[in-house]
Every structure is written in structure tokens, then in C-alpha cells.
Amino acid sequence: MRHCRILKDGVATEVTLATADTQDLTNETVLPATTGTVFGIALNDKSLYAKLEPSFSEKPHVNPPTRPVLHIKTDNTHIGYGAAIPAPADGTPVYAGPSIGIVIGKQTTRVSEAEALEFVGGYTVVNEVSLVETSFYRPAVKAKCRDGFCPIGPWVVDAADVANVAALSIVTSINGEKVHATNTDQLRAGVAELVSYLSSFMTLEAGDLIIAGTPERTDALYLKAGDTVSINIESVGVLENPVVNEATIDAAQG
């Protein structure tokens, strides 16, 4: 089953869709598919990690990370399927961040890796949009927490409906043209390890979301105003959003 949140008469309403056809959503205002805290995992892509690994023994890092590297996508970043990603008015480059999203199904504290999957309710598609990632030393609030920088959706697919979450293709297209392909088999820490680790010091609540990992922000993932970006994850869904100059959005909102 696919669980979608749409705006009906001004009220957030959950609807269940039987098929993976987004045609049903064409005339709807689709809300972010999840409502809880959103955690991102940095440096969890194998080739990105391998590329940066030599620098991890140098200043300012000194040592490689011993645990998954976490960040938070604040609530102002969350938008739904079809909503506009605001590009900075000054033309600062923006990059897509295709990732599978792990949606917590019930509250858990300190769950073991062996039991972690019992607390996963489902999966969604996330576009963890970012300005260029110049540093992993200090928190990337400026690069990652701009309004609308985290499309989530279009829905949450029940975990039971995703056969092998560790081997799903992820294809990113811009303006209908395929620009990037990866797979969930490129994640360093997998779903169970991430859920267990986060819950070792943070109680996870139903509806919380973990963005499992994004690839290197190469030119292929560069977004500019006027583009439409879509991310297709096998067995999960297609998340599509237009990119709009933020000045246009601000003007429209008065």
C-alpha cells in the first residue's frame, strides 16, 4: 500500500493509493509524505566516501568517522511531490540529492540491528537538495536547510511491499533526461544499521524519516530555475519537483 498526504479543503488528509500511478495526484496539492523529524546521513555513499577518504586523515578531520555522520533537515525544508524547490535568487548552484528514505513505523529507543527492521514502517523517495558541499567539518545548515530543500514523497510504501531494500535502482532525471543512476547497494551503512545507530541515543518516533545517503554532487545533479527534477526508486515511486527562482515564489506570496 502507498500512503499519501494531500491537502483537502485546507486539511492534511491521508489517502491510500492502490497503484504506483501518479496520474491520480495531478490535480492535488501533495504534502510531504512524512511528518516527523528528518535525519540525513552524510558520507554514506561508497564512491563518495572512497574519493574523500584520503582527506579524512588530514586536518580538520584528523581521523575517519567512526559512526554514521548525521545531519537534520529542518521542517521548513520539507515539501511534497510537485511543489517548487526554490533556487537562490543570486544564482548560487543547487544540487539534487537522490536517496531512499526510511520511515519509522513505531517508536523505538536503543533497538538492536537484528530487531531494527521491525520498527521500519515503509520507504519513500527523498531529494536531499543542497548547495555545494564544500566541507563536512561543520554543520551544513546554510547549504542544506533552505526553504523547500527536501522534497519527500510522493508517498510512503509499506515496508512489506519492498522486497529487497538493499538493491533498488535510483534514477535521477532532469527535464525528462536521465542524468544519474545509482543503487541502494551503494550505501555503506544499511537500513538496519542506521535505525539501530540513531536509536542508540535518539528515540525515534513513528513518522520520523532517515535519508539513507546521497551520492557525490556532481555536475550531473546540478539544478537551475526552470528545471524539473525527478527521482525514480524501483518499487518505491517517482518524486518529481520543479525548480523555481525563489524571487518568483516570494513575489507570488507577497
Place this chain on the structure above:
Amino acid sequence: MKRARILVDDQLTDVTVNDSHNAVLADGTVIAETEANWQPPCTGKMFVLGLNYADHAAELAFKAPEEPLVFLKAPNTLLGHRQNTYRPDQVDYMHYECELVAVIGKTAKNVSRAEAMDYIGGYTVGNDYAIRDYLENYYRPNLRVKSRDTCTPLGPYIIDAADVADPHNLALRTYINGELKQEGSTKDMVFNIPFLVEYLSAIMTLEPGDMIFTGTPEGLADVQPGDEIVTEVEGVGRLVNYIINESQYLKSLTTEA
């Protein structure tokens, strides 16, 4: 006016706080400070300033930054007044950080420094505990250090901004078991509240209830199970917290479930 939230019959309930620090329900019923089950007085985004007092930066062997060092916390970490924070077994250094917390009162985007104070609804006290053993040089200070369950006591209440004459001239003090350990003044902030509102609202939209933890001065010390930690901001509030050990914490989880 001082506004707080307490649990009454397991229901999160809005209260006001009187001059004796007791909670007052809407119907006028008074619940003594020591009897009330205090909860964090608000929920929202949490922005926390690192190295925002020059003396504290020096204490950690850092130069004060040229632009605000902002990190985020998740709501799991919040805790109310007079609640328990756990210290994991096997760690060497867990310290408090007494901070003035500015709470956003109305939606703010691209607000100028000159107008920024109009967007502050009130103030509260935050204790931004850190476990230094877990520091790593990736998105430092990392969440395992700063966004832990029970590690951010907040409260006891929010005091209206109108009732705080000058938020940039308030004494900050921390006591362990009654002994003064940390003392400073908000006048020594590197980046003050209007600067921070302008800086953050240029990046993103701020909403009512969002919190800016404005940083801590020098005077850090280790805390141990059994300690009573009081963080106090002059004219704002006095936030009490108790340190328990890990097995006491694990037991409390089982009891709640």
C-alpha cells in the same frame, strides 16, 4: 507573563507560572513547583550556537568564529524542568552549558537586524549538555554529542519578551549541588540576538516556537550521577535538572512502557 506546559493526568497542559514559581491551571488551581511534572515549554526548530562567547571559545582552544557556528538538535533531546538526564557509563566528560534561549514569536523571513527583536516572543533557559567523548570532526559538534535523549533541559517557562528589559545584559550562572561553577553575562555574546535572527532568517523561514540557544560562557565542569544541576539566567528563570546513571535511565524506560 510566564507560560509553561506540565503533564496533568498524562495530558500536556498549558499553564501560567506565578511569582512563587508555581504552576497555575486555567481554572486557577495552583500546583506547587516541586509537585508539577514540567515539560519543555515549546517545540520547534532548535538552533544552537557554538563558541558564541569569546571566553568559552578560548577555553576550548578555539578562536571565536567569523560567522555564527550554528548546529541543530532534534526534539527527542528536550526535557522539562526538574527532570532527569542520564550520563552514559564509561564516559569521561559530560558537561552542562547554561544558555539564554530566544523563542521566535512570529514568522520571520529575511528580517533585518533593526527589526529582529520584534520577532522574539520570549525567553527561556536551556541547558545544552554535551558529552565530549563522542566528538568527531564531522558536522561538529555531532548529534551523538548534542542531540541525545534527555540531554537538553529547557524551561521552566517562557517569559514574554516584553518582561525582559535588556536580554543582552543578563547574568548566566550554573551551580552543581549548590556550588557556583559557571558565571558570565549575555553582554559577552559574539553574535547577539538581532544578528542571529537576521542571519538565520536569511537562510530559512523561522516559525513561532523556534528556539535560538545563544551559546554559553566559560566555566564548564563534569557532572556525575546524583548531581543537581541548576542553570540560571537572571530575570528569565532557574532551571533544575538531576543527573542519573545509565542503568537508572534504562529502568525508567521499562517503567514507562
